Amino acid sequence: MLKSTDETVLHCYPGLIALVTAKHGDVQKIMAAGWHSYISYNPPLYGVAVAKERFTHHLIKESNSFAINFLPAEYAHIIEGAGKLSGSDGDKFKRMDISWKTGEVINSPILENAYVAYECEVIDLQSYGDHDWIVGSIKRFHQDNTKFDGMLPNLMNLQLPLYLGQSNYLIADSSTSKKEILLDI
Numbered sequence: 001m002l003k004s005t006d007e008t009v010l011h012c013y014p015g016l017i018a019l020v021t022a023k024h025g026d027v028q029k030i031m032a033a034g035w036h037s038y039i040s041y042n043p044p045l046y047g048v049a050v051a052k053e054r055f056t057h058h059l060i061k062e063s064n065s066f067a068i069n070f071l072p073a074e075y076a077h078i079i080e081g082a083g084k085l086s087g088s089d090g091d092k093f094k095r096m097d098i099s100w101k102t103g104e105v106i107n108s109p110i111l112e113n114a115y116v117a118y119e120c121e122v123i124d125l126q127s128y129g130d131h132d133w134i135v136g137s138i139k140r141f142h143q144d145n146t147k148f149d150g151m152l153p154n155l156m157n158l159q160l161p162l163y164l165g166q167s168n169y170l171i172a173d174s175s176t177s178k179k180e181i182l183l184d185i
Helices: 053-063 073-086
Strands: 018-024 027-033 036-040 045-051 065-071 100-102 110-112 116-128 129-141 158-166 168-172
Touching: 018 053, 018 073, 018 110, 027 045, 027 053, 027 065, 045 053, 045 065, 045 116, 053 073, 053 116, 053 129, 065 110, 065 129, 073 100, 073 116, 073 158, 110 116
Parallel strands: none
Antiparallel strands: 018 027, 018 065, 036 045, 045 129, 065 116, 100 110, 116 129, 158 168
16 A cells, blocks of 8 residues: 655666766766666757766866666676765776777767667756756667567566665576566556
8 A cells, every 4th residue: 555755755776877978178978877868869868967076077067978878787896886985995897897889979988798878968057956967869779689679678688787875785686577568548
């Protein structure tokens, strides 16, 4: 039974965590983001919520670009580190031994172990409460085709780390049951 409350109820998990990368000049950062979404298929637009106090936010504003990266479950420790380690304690890329390459269209790092990544150019930034919603026009896609079956992830070749909260993950893979829901009206 539902109970009414004035307390904030946060129910957006389980879900994929995006790793947001940004670079301006010689400074680059990586952060974990749980609040992100495709906004448009054509043109391809992607949005991410970034707290204003994050240094990555500053780099995105200065460079007018960012990358969105998704890692398979075997790299969940990088997702955790990107979310928990502070960039003020040193370069997270070096600290976690993250392999990356420079984007082809923008200057942000593209994680080499990502199964999919998007290079985005900022087209809008709006403040909503304690976060800014940053919208990027996807300028280049990167995809490991061995991890996909057409447009869908191939769970025979990919384990998806679905974040449950508090450093816990549900691993979706070939052993996870799928159920097709058919509408019978």
